[in-house]
Amino acid sequence: xxxxxxxxxxDRLLRRIDAVGAPACVGLDPVVERLxxxxxxxxxxxxxxxxxxxxxxxxxxxxxxAVAAVKVQAAxxxxxxxxxxxxxxxxxxxxRAAGDLEVILDYKRGDIGISADHYxxxxxxxxxxxxxxxxxxxxxDSLLPFLGAGHGAFALVRTSNPSxxxxxxxxxxxxxxxxxxxxxxxxxxxxxxxxxxGFSALGAVVGATKPADAAALRGRMPRQMFLVPGYGAxxxxxxxxxxxxxxxxxxxxxxxxxxxIYAFDPADRQWVDAVxxxxxxxxxxxxxxxxxxx
Amino acid sequence: xxxxxxxxxxDRLLRRIDAVGAPACVGLDPVVERLxxxxxxxxxxxxxxxxxxxxxxxxxxxxxxAVAAVKVQAAxxxxxxxxxxxxxxxxxxxxRAAGDLEVILDYKRGDIGISADHYxxxxxxxxxxxxxxxxxxxxxDSLLPFLGAGHGAFALVRTSNPSxxxxxxxxxxxxxxxxxxxxxxxxxxxxxxxxxxGFSALGAVVGATKPADAAALRGRMPRQMFLVPGYGAxxxxxxxxxxxxxxxxxxxxxxxxxxxIYAFDPADRQWVDAVxxxxxxxxxxxxxxxxxxx
Numbered sequence: 001x002x003x004x005x006x007x008x009x010x011d012r013l014l015r016r017i018d019a020v021g022a023p024a025c026v027g028l029d030p031v032v033e034r035l036x037x038x039x040x041x042x043x044x045x046x047x048x049x050x051x052x053x054x055x056x057x058x059x060x061x062x063x064x065x066a067v068a069a070v071k072v073q074a075a076x077x078x079x080x081x082x083x084x085x086x087x088x089x090x091x092x093x094x095x096r097a098a099g100d101l102e103v104i105l106d107y108k109r110g111d112i113g114i115s116a117d118h119y120x121x122x123x124x125x126x127x128x129x130x131x132x133x134x135x136x137x138x139x140x141d142s143l144l145p146f147l148g149a150g151h152g153a154f155a156l157v158r159t160s161n162p163s164x165x166x167x168x169x170x171x172x173x174x175x176x177x178x179x180x181x182x183x184x185x186x187x188x189x190x191x192x193x194x195x196x197x198g199f200s201a202l203g204a205v206v207g208a209t210k211p212a213d214a215a216a217l218r219g220r221m222p223r224q225m226f227l228v229p230g231y232g233a234x235x236x237x238x239x240x241x242x243x244x245x246x247x248x249x250x251x252x253x254x255x256x257x258x259x260x261i262y263a264f265d266p267a268d269r270q271w272v273d274a275v276x277x278x279x280x281x282x283x284x285x286x287x288x289x290x291x292x293x294x
Numbered sequence: 295x296x297x298x299x300x301x302x303x304x305d306r307l308l309r310r311i312d313a314v315g316a317p318a319c320v321g322l323d324p325v326v327e328r329l330x331x332x333x334x335x336x337x338x339x340x341x342x343x344x345x346x347x348x349x350x351x352x353x354x355x356x357x358x359x360a361v362a363a364v365k366v367q368a369a370x371x372x373x374x375x376x377x378x379x380x381x382x383x384x385x386x387x388x389x390r391a392a393g394d395l396e397v398i399l400d401y402k403r404g405d406i407g408i409s410a411d412h413y414x415x416x417x418x419x420x421x422x423x424x425x426x427x428x429x430x431x432x433x434x435d436s437l438l439p440f441l442g443a444g445h446g447a448f449a450l451v452r453t454s455n456p457s458x459x460x461x462x463x464x465x466x467x468x469x470x471x472x473x474x475x476x477x478x479x480x481x482x483x484x485x486x487x488x489x490x491x492g493f494s495a496l497g498a499v500v501g502a503t504k505p506a507d508a509a510a511l512r513g514r515m516p517r518q519m520f521l522v523p524g525y526g527a528x529x530x531x532x533x534x535x536x537x538x539x540x541x542x543x544x545x546x547x548x549x550x551x552x553x554x555i556y557a558f559d560p561a562d563r564q565w566v567d568a569v570x571x572x573x574x575x576x577x578x579x580x581x582x583x584x585x586x587x588x
Contacts, residue, residue, distance in 0.1 A: 031408070045420055075405055075412035081420020085379035108405050110429055111369055112455040114325070118369035126339055126375020135404055137431045137450060139457030156431060161406040163433030166479050170472070173465045178472055185460050 006150025008195030009130055010203070010225055013102045013152075013253065016068035022287040023245075025069040025104070026279055027229065027257030028091070030055050030076050034262050036271040049083035052076060056091045059261050060098060062272045066279035069102035070095050071227070071255050072129070089126055096128065103129045104227070108156060110135025110142045120145040133205060133227070136182050140189050143202060147193055152201040152225075155186045158217060160207025160230030179213060183220040190224060199225050199251070206244055208236025208254065215243040218251070226252040232259030232282075238289035249290045256282050300444025302489030303424055304497070304519055307396045307446075307547065310362040316581040317539075319363040319398070320573055321523065321551030322385070324349050324370050328556050330565040343377035346370060350385045353555050354392060356566045360573035363396035364389050365521070365549050366423070383420055390422065397423045398521070402450060404429025404436045414439040427499060427521070430476050434483050437496060441487055446495040446519075449480045452511060454501025454524030473507060477514040484518060493519050493545070500538055502530025502548065509537035512545070520546040526553030526576075532583035543584045550576050 007015075017023045030052035032041055041051035060070060072095065077088035095103045105127060109119040123132045123146065132146050136155040146153035158168055158179045168179040176184070183204065190202030200223045206214050208230035218226070226244045230236040231254050244252035263278035264271035301309075311317045324346035326335055335345035354364060366389065371382035389397045399421060403413040417426045417440070426440050430449040440447035452462055452473045462473040470478070477498065484496030494517045500508050502524035512520070520538045524530040525548050538546035557572035558565035 029409070031412075073409055073412075075403075075409040075416075078421075079412040079415045079419070081416065082376055082380035082383050084416075084420075086376035089376050108403070108429075109369075110402050110404060110431075110450075112453065112458075115323070115367055115369040118325075118367075118373040121373045122369075122375065122378075125373070126378075127372075135402070135429050135431060137404075137429060137458070137461055138453050138455060139460040139462075141455045141457040156404070159406065159432050161432060161435045163435040164406075164431070166433040167431055167472075167476060168433075170475055171467045173467050175467075178461075178464070181464055182461060 008197070009150060009152030009201050010199035011195035011197045012130065013069065013225060014197050014199065014250065016100065016102050017253070019100065020066060020068050020283060022068070022283040022290070023253045024067040024279070024283045024286050025071050025227075025253045025255040026059065026063045026067050026260050026282070027071045027073060027106070027255045028056050028059060028261060029073040029257045030261070035266070036264060036268065037266045038269060045080040046083045049077065049080040049087040053087035053091055057094045058272050059275055060091070060095050060101070062275040063260070063279040064098050064100055066276065066283050067101070069104055069253060071104040071106045074105060074107035092127055092129055102131065104131040104133070104154070105129035106133045108133045108135055110138055112138050112141040116142055116145040124149070124151060131203070136186060139185070143186070143189050147201045152203060154203040154205045154225070154227040155182070157182050157186060157204040158206045158210050158213050160209045160234055160236070177213075180216060180220060183217050186224060187221045194223055199223055203227055205229065208241045208244075209234060211240040211243050218243060218246065227255065228252050229255045229257070232256040238285060242289065245290065254286055302491075303444060303446030303495050304493035305489035305491045306424065307363065307519060308491050308493065308544065310394065310396050311547070313394065314360060314362050314577060316362070316577040316584070317547045318361040318573070318577045318580050319365055319521075319547050319549040320353065320357045320361050320554050320576070321365045321367060321400070321549045322350050322353060322555060323367040323551045324555070329560070330558060330562065331560045332563060339374040340377045343371065343374040343381040347381035347385055351388045352566050353569055354385070354389050354395070356569040357554070357573040358392050358394055360570065360577050361395070363398055363547060365398040365400045368399060368401035386421055386423055396425065398425040398427070398448070399423035400427045402427045402429055404432055406432050406435040410436055410439040418443070418445060425497070430480060433479070437480070437483050441495045446497060448497040448499045448519070448521040449476070451476050451480060451498040452500045452504050452507050454503045454528055454530070471507075474510060474514060477511050480518060481515045488517055493517055497521055499523065502535050502538075503528060505534040505537050512537060512540065522546050522548045523551070526550040532579060536583065539584065548580055
């Protein structure tokens, strides 16, 4: 008997959003300087990696049931070298093992040919995640290897930082911005990879801090799930993220990082409870903003 | 006494180019399927990582004296998870320890804020390299953290793959291509970070397969060292790379990967000698093409 086809990643993500009642995602960007006092490590990469691993696994347990997904920032682990890579693999495994969370490896890889294949293989094997984030500057070659067999990717279209305007806001001769042209590329690359939900395995990163752009990009990418970072600590609020959604309230996943994972006093031994409350507040805020009962 | 200022990365790179007499770089893109028979691993990421590490260190020994730099492709190691990350750290350390090679970590990271800081910290600590490759799509925020204290970076401007045209060749309203606009951004970001050679710590990746574009980009980025992949196996020849250089024969570093590191019959136990001959041939070919005595 042939093995069952894996569930389409967009269908799976939407199922998890429905289960918690809000398109909420927590970003895991752990740094040793902000850990609870009880977890602060001794010096060295091995101790630091162990500490951010323990913290991350605590956060994953805390946010289960409140959010549909966790987005793990690879850079926080990579800075600690091979110890960090081993910790990242275990954190991703713990998030997968939870069973009720979509797992996004935020590593923003962008390469071509066999190198793109290698990165994609990593995210299906040792660093397995349901979704990755990828750069689109190198075209379809840097996107397509990350799709298929239950895996999806969010391509960088419009980032939340001010200096991104220097490239993404440039105006083309045909009237589009560079970000809009990248959006059209993403829409075309993802067109044939839609699930029963109508959404594609190729999504788009669209920052919460650019609401005017988000509305135009939503129109150009009707089948893309938007991964929307920049909510909370980076300044984006509920009104800023609404243009990322379709009129039916679907189509985006909103990520809050620091405002949730550091929602505690460092001396508080009950920090897990504080993180859980912050994740639940995120869920309610998004559900209320979208007019969904939660 | 204050510690000595580290040598500027562009000055250091040019010194190494002068030492070998050609702007030659070998790309280390090791995959288990193409290793010498004597190094083929058993199954599993740990064995694979050990095999590509042993091969890479053999290549580094083989090419010393023939080339100015080695460019290590992070993806080849990352596909093997934490074992691969540990192998990558040791390969980078071996290349640094050689003492006569510039070390480029080709990891094409592109992120912002503290995440960019984390990636940069990795390339100064556990994965230390003199140069990294970085994405420019997110603007200056994704470039500047990778510069300083003896470290340089090559920003992706014009890549060697066909599908890169879908973004990089788009025409702006002001007449520039997107790649040319990114080149102007790179030139501006790197302007104040030049060494005594006049070249900047911020360089540019310009593929060998786009000679017509290279000439225009050379004009827009007079102070950028070009890292030129795509020579040899990807189809670029000596005439294709000449437009990447200034009239004085400086300003670019040409990378050949597969045509050098796999220049052997897999059954050949003397594969190191074959790699050394191929690296030396690359050096002579580039020196002859540039009219330099080698």
